Amino acid sequence: QAGAASCSNITSGQTYDYIIVGSGAGGIPMADRLSEAGHSVLLIEKGPPSTGRWGGTMKPTWLNGTSLTRFDVPGLCNQIWHDPVGIACTDVDQMAGCVLGGGTAVNAGLWWKPHPADWDTNFPDGWKNQDLVSATDRVFSRIPGTTAPSMDGKLYLPQGFDMLGGSLAKAGWKYIVPNDHPDQKNRTYGHSTFMYSGGERGGPLATYLVTASSRKTFTLWTNTMAKRVVRVGGHVTGVEVECNGGGYAGAVSVTPTTGRVILAAGAFGSAKLLFRSGIGPADQLNIVKNTTDGPTMLSSDAWIDLPVGYNLNDHVGTDIEISHPDVVFYDYYGAWNKPIVSDTETYLSNRTGPLAQAAPNINPMFWEIINGSDGILRHLHWQSRVEGTGNTSMTITQYLGTGSVSRGRMTITRQLNTVVSIPPYLHDDNDKAAVVKGLENLQESLKTVPNLTWITPKPNITAAQFVNSIPATPARRCSNHWIGTARIGTDDGRTGGKSVVDLNTKVYGTDNLFVVDASIFPGHVTSNPSAAIVIASEHAASKILALPAPSAGKVGATCGGRDWKGSFHCEAGLGCRAGTNGISQCTARS
Numbered sequence: 001q002a003g004a005a006s007c008s009n010i011t012s013g014q015t016y017d018y019i020i021v022g023s024g025a026g027g028i029p030m031a032d033r034l035s036e037a038g039h040s041v042l043l044i045e046k047g048p049p050s051t052g053r054w055g056g057t058m059k060p061t062w063l064n065g066t067s068l069t070r071f072d073v074p075g076l077c078n079q080i081w082h083d084p085v086g087i088a089c090t091d092v093d094q095m096a097g098c099v100l101g102g103g104t105a106v107n108a109g110l111w112w113k114p115h116p117a118d119w120d121t122n123f124p125d126g127w128k129n130q131d132l133v134s135a136t137d138r139v140f141s142r143i144p145g146t147t148a149p150s151m152d153g154k155l156y157l158p159q160g161f162d163m164l165g166g167s168l169a170k171a172g173w174k175y176i177v178p179n180d181h182p183d184q185k186n187r188t189y190g191h192s193t194f195m196y197s198g199g200e201r202g203g204p205l206a207t208y209l210v211t212a213s214s215r216k217t218f219t220l221w222t223n224t225m226a227k228r229v230v231r232v233g234g235h236v237t238g239v240e241v242e243c244n245g246g247g248y249a250g251a252v253s254v255t256p257t258t259g260r261v262i263l264a265a266g267a268f269g270s271a272k273l274l275f276r277s278g279i280g281p282a283d284q285l286n287i288v289k290n291t292t293d294g295p296t297m298l299s300s301d302a303w304i305d306l307p308v309g310y311n312l313n314d315h316v317g318t319d320i321e322i323s324h325p326d327v328v329f330y331d332y333y334g335a336w337n338k339p340i341v342s343d344t345e346t347y348l349s350n351r352t353g354p355l356a357q358a359a360p361n362i363n364p365m366f367w368e369i370i371n372g373s374d375g376i377l378r379h380l381h382w383q384s385r386v387e388g389t390g391n392t393s394m395t396i397t398q399y400l401g402t403g404s405v406s407r408g409r410m411t412i413t414r415q416l417n418t419v420v421s422i423p424p425y426l427h428d429d430n431d432k433a434a435v436v437k438g439l440e441n442l443q444e445s446l447k448t449v450p451n452l453t454w455i456t457p458k459p460n461i462t463a464a465q466f467v468n469s470i471p472a473t474p475a476r477r478c479s480n481h482w483i484g485t486a487r488i489g490t491d492d493g494r495t496g497g498k499s500v501v502d503l504n505t506k507v508y509g510t511d512n513l514f515v516v517d518a519s520i521f522p523g524h525v526t527s528n529p530s531a532a533i534v535i536a537s538e539h540a541a542s543k544i545l546a547l548p549a550p551s552a553g554k555v556g557a558t559c560g561g562r563d564w565k566g567s568f569h570c571e572a573g574l575g576c577r578a579g580t581n582g583i584s585q586c587t588a589r590s
């Protein structure tokens, strides 16, 4: 691969049919689909390269002399919590990956085919489960995922899985191969499924980005931060960028008339870009106005009032801890600088052993659906890992997903950082009741398991007391599965609705600005969301490619200016206003 170019040579004046901001779960598949369709595509990523294939360099000494980096090795995925400098986003008050690949470069690789209700419960028409079938098939044909990441097909250190899975089976829970039965999420359990391939990270970085990069029409800039989009009324002409570490700062333009910009900078990053581009609630735009952006920000008469940042959601996480003498801890944290040498050797020679598995030995997964007194079915995903207060501990996190109705809000500060100002956790009684009921059901299922000790909660407090005792704050309940800040729907947010983008993922009030990432999800999915985000990106790509290009005289079409010809007049009611590059566009007169 060519790797990534820097943004220092922007002045060439080249334009792109599509500029995509952000190379995560949403951005990479989109870049591939649009370039595959023959368009010129620029993908802008503010972070550095991550995996070795793309020129990444960050690694522990035992990887020196190999092409691998910390991002490639599944057993090093948790290093993000110890050593996030230069990797985690610094403008977000939550953990997020600001490197090539975004969350898909730093995450634990958990990879799930969505339950039908993940789409049917929250998404609008055109985005229901039946509409997503071909996108899902495309994603899983490229990234099938595996329950046995080690290349010898063995599961290493399976004691936690065996003890807990065996206990659930005795209590009547059913074993499934999860991605063979995505619709079976009620009292089922199975092995964790990861997007890993060949004993390495895999995922979008190893598939979609590889095919995109093989095309001459595709360009990737890393270490390049998008500041805001350049727009005239509802028409976007380009993106203002700044090279990290200095260098170029200015605009890069889309193809006049037909070019489009797609924001895929994540639930915080895309919302922030919208704010800085004068799109969002007035209270947030007024904050931006009072920052260093102020002097060059669009004037308030050009602001588009949309509920960006509302509808924030995350899986509410509730951690419990058990211990059992059969469980065996593996020191994945030590694998950075004090690894077990024989394990590094087997990993390096044939991608086998514990280091081919995600830290900290994440297994098993189990699921239950709780029927609320409000008639809503709420999905619980339980995620087990072998770590805790002792060497035989397992910590199990319960996520409340599909069906949850609590929402929060993200906002921006005067330092242009984004924050969770209203945490989205457990504002609703039935959301809380589902969390409590799920815990009670698990306690019941495990109550006769010999030698199993409950560490948290202790046996002398009720599930409800326990759930209430944990603050509903990101510090205690966060799952790093942030979504929802630019919701998709037919209810246009400019006129009192909740939605920021329409069914084609186009921002209301614009004719060529799109958002395609976790931000558009109206509500949560059952399990870890990255596969669902990739599927949504595939689906959005089909919708965007099917949109007609703006035709002569319509909003967005080139008009007047240098290229004035008869066919460059605007339709009645539209004005011809200056854009960048000396080319003007037809825009609404308002």
Ligand SMILES: Cc1cc2nc3c(=O)[nH]c(=O)nc-3n(C[C@H](O)[C@H](O)[C@H](O)COP(=O)(O)OP(=O)(O)OC[C@H]3O[C@@H](n4cnc5c(N)ncnc54)[C@H](O)[C@@H]3O)c2cc1C
Pocket (backbone or CB within 6 Å): 021, 022, 023, 024, 025, 026, 027, 044, 045, 046, 047, 080, 095, 096, 097, 098, 099, 100, 101, 102, 103, 104, 106, 107, 108, 109, 110, 111, 112, 224, 225, 226, 227, 264, 265, 266, 267, 269, 270, 273, 480, 481, 482, 516, 517, 518, 519, 528, 529, 530, 531, 533
């Ligand atoms: C530590 C951690 C572990 C996780 N584990 C899992 C898991 O095991 N399985 C799973 O399914 N999900 C997991 N997730 C969640 C999952 O990774 C995210 O939900 C997903 O990556 C979000 O996709 P996205 O496209 O919305 O944003 P991201 O993947 O975050 O991508 C956004 C990209 O945009 C870039 N960007 C932001 N602002 C700008 C800007 N102004 N200019 C240029 N570039 C910009 C960022 O650097 C980033 O690369 C985890 C998340 C974290 C943080």
